[in-house]
Amino acid sequence: MNILSLAAVAASFTMSLAAQTQAQSGSDELTRGAYLVRIMTCADCHAPRDATGAPDPSRGLVGGNVGFRVPGLAIVWGPNLTPDETGIGGWTVEDVVRALRTGETPEGRGLIPVMPWPAYAGLSDEDATSLAAYLLAQPAVSNRVPEMQGPDDPAPMPYFDLVLPQ
Ligand code: HEC
Structure with missing residues (x-):
């Protein structure tokens, strides 16, 4: 083993120690929230995709760079x-829980169900609150995704085309 790979092993050991310490000192709620974010695939739509089109959760939930076109309705990222402030800065835990379960934003707008809130309506209080606490505890990253577009408008960023059953 050369000195560089020894240094890499030492660095990854230090990093995993740091991660462990953080997990122990962080609340169970945040650990649960991180786990739910992972298994509920939030990053598929809320994190950028790499050049092959695969979601890249390591970049954080900073917004998707590939949107969804719902025929007859909208293109949304x-x-x-x-x-x-370009994300959910200013939202409370209650605001996030309401959006997850009912699809309603703090301004009273209904989220297009590309965001799978009808499925998330069944979240327990504990899980919904853990998700919200986790989202609000992330580092704030400035990244504005494109505004929602009409379904036939020119789109500023790529999108998946949803085909609805006839
Ligand atoms: C299949 C794609 C998809 C998945 C999976 C998904 N979302 Fe979404 N989400 C969206 C889209 C698209 C919107 C915007 C919809 C609109 O504006 O009408 C959205 C909106 C939201 C909003 C409202 C944000 C705002 O600024 O208005 C929140 C909060 C949210 N999602 C949280 C989550 C969380 C937490 C998860 C995982 C538990 C998740 N989403 C999983 C696609 C998704």
Whole structure:
């Protein structure tokens, strides 16, 4: 083993120690929230995709760079879910829980169900609150995703075309 790979092993050991310490000192709620974010695939739509089109959760929930076109309705990009003013900065835990379960934003707008809130309506209080606490505890990252577009408008960023059953 050369000195460089020894240094890499030492660095990854230090990093995993740091991660462990953080997990132990962080609340169970945040650990649960991180786990739910992972298994509920929030990053598929709320994190950028790499050049092959695969979601890249390591970049954080800073907003999607590939949107969804719902025929006859809109083209929409997964918003930035970090607590920045270009994301959900200013939202309370209750605001996030309401959006997840009922699809209603603090301004009273209904989210297009590309965001799978009808499925998330069944979240327990504990899980919904853990998700919200986790989102609001992330580092704030400034990244504004494109505004929602009409279904036939020219789109500023790529999108998936949803085909509805006839
Ligand atoms: C299949 C794609 C998809 C998945 C998976 C998904 N979302 Fe979304 N989400 C969206 C889209 C698209 C919107 C915007 C819809 C609109 O504006 O009408 C959205 C909107 C939101 C909003 C409202 C944000 C705002 O600024 O208005 C929140 C909060 C949110 N999602 C949280 C989550 C969380 C937490 C998860 C995982 C538990 C998740 N989403 C999973 C696509 C998705």
